[in-house]
Amino acid sequence: MQALRGTKDILPTEIQYWQHIYDIAHQILSNASYYEIRTPIFESTELFKRGIGNFTDIVNKEMYTFEDQGKRSITLRPEGTASIARSFISNKLYIDSPINRLWYLGPMFRYERPQKGRQRQFHQLGIECIGSHSSTADVEVIRLAIQIIKRLKISEYKLEINSIGNIEERKIYEDNLVNYLKIYEKELDEHSQKRLYNNPLRILDSKNNKTQQILSEAPKLMSYLSSNSINHFDQICEHLKYLNIPYTINENLVRGLDYYNYTAFEIKTKKLGSQDTICGGGRYDHLIRQLGGPDTPSVGWAIGIERLLLIIENNLYLPTTKPSIYLITQGTIAKKQIWDIIQILEKHKITFELDLNENNFKKQMKQANQSHAQICCILAEYEVEHNCITIKWLQTGKQESIKIEALEQYFEQIQKSITS
Incomplete structure (x- = not known):
């Protein structure tokens, strides 16, 4: 289709x-x-x-x-x-x-x-x-x-x-314009010939060179105002x-x-x-x-x-929009807990993309790099067990572990650098 x-x-x-x-x-x-x-x-x-x-x-x-x-x-x-x-x-x-x-x-x-x-x-x-x-x-x-x-x-x-x-001035002008153009009716372009008796003012706007030559000697609307x-x-x-x-x-x-x-x-x-x-x-x-x-x-x-x-x-160059943070999850519990992280990001208006492919960790990390996000947040079995989230800065490779209860404060601190 x-x-x-x-x-x-x-x-x-x-x-x-x-x-x-x-x-x-x-x-x-x-x-x-x-x-x-x-x-x-x-x-x-x-x-x-x-x-x-x-x-x-x-x-x-x-x-x-x-x-x-x-x-x-x-x-x-x-x-x-x-x-x-x-x-x-x-x-x-x-x-x-x-x-x-x-x-x-x-x-x-x-x-x-x-x-x-x-x-x-x-x-x-x-x-x-x-x-x-x-x-x-x-x-x-x-x-x-x-x-x-x-x-x-x-x-x-x-x-x-x-x-x-x-309206009155145009009507008088239209009558005079038609009287003038009647003499050249057969020389007008096809569209102008059709407009001559039902919409003559539109002939003035014709793009046809021959018609414009004829109009050069036609009455001028300004004279009737x-x-x-x-x-x-x-x-x-x-x-x-x-x-x-x-x-x-x-x-x-x-x-x-x-x-x-x-x-x-x-x-x-x-x-x-x-x-x-x-x-x-x-x-x-x-x-x-x-x-x-x-x-x-x-x-x-x-x-x-x-x-x-x-x-x-x-x-005009407008940069392509891209997420600030890419979210990776591994495991059933992590897939539920990630919604808590998302709510924090939404609260601070930080753009994000949640990986939905359910691939293995290596492929998800590859997707994170291709997203052009600045940070990858990883929530897997280790993070669930230790009540934390792994933060990886994708350009430098720097990696750190942040406790869940400190995560909102962390995002507040880095918000300007990742949204500017």
Whole structure:
């Protein structure tokens, strides 16, 4: 049996990198008063259709949707924001606080062609700042993304930002864009031709060179923005300059989800080829109301974990975890008494590995050396008879006998040297 296409086992040798990302995110986001939230991995299909948009590629092509035994249409979540918005509404989080800062890390599911950095089951780290119209909230979430990326020692990245205005401004722009592109319809790439009448803004994001040449003379979204939209965007740019966060304005950046308005941004790297976006986000002021909740402005982003890993595994050395102490037993009584030793080690948070192979003493000692532990604790017939335990320092070969009643004090004395 093989893992399904587009899925991947996360092996023990890899999990430390996942934990490293989680620990850094937890530290940085908790410090900024963001609180972790965990939502179910499947939701009502209607949530994503209403939230993400019927004409998006995600809803039309990529969702894992099925009917459960209750004849309900269920979808494995393809992204995190709609689920957070649903949770915000159903749990009435707006009652206790006007501002909710939330973050999450978990699996998402999209039926796409698997490639480097893109799986059908993939993972995202995301944050949502819910409840503020202020451009300061936009800057806060962008700054936190940059902080996390820097802490992961990713240096070659660039921030691209754009303002996509409000719904009314985009509608006027879309009509003008379509009128312009109709003239070149047959020259557009296949995907752009399909999007021309149901999701024309996504054409701006086309990677096709010919389509981009056509777009170079197309109307610009910025020309259709009101003073409110422009002021919101200008304030973000001013704050980013004040924070010395370099950015580029990309007028073709629109993101692929219908719920965005005003701010859209991406953080990209040159180290991943065509799949160069490691973080994407923006403002979504109408999603929560659209899903039946109160009128609540919001802004957030998501980072692809698999893409982060492709970068940090080459930049970051994390030592393989190994036990401090290897435990060897010989004899029936020793196998019971070793639990007393283990309880002492657990009390002092000293890592250990108990030999389970039941081999002879020589083979157990060989296994102890291969474990890279610093100490081997031996409990055999001699030790049981004399109420002691033999301690062998594996690097030096030094060996000593410690009475059981003095063992806890001994471990307290050596704890720093074996756990540092």
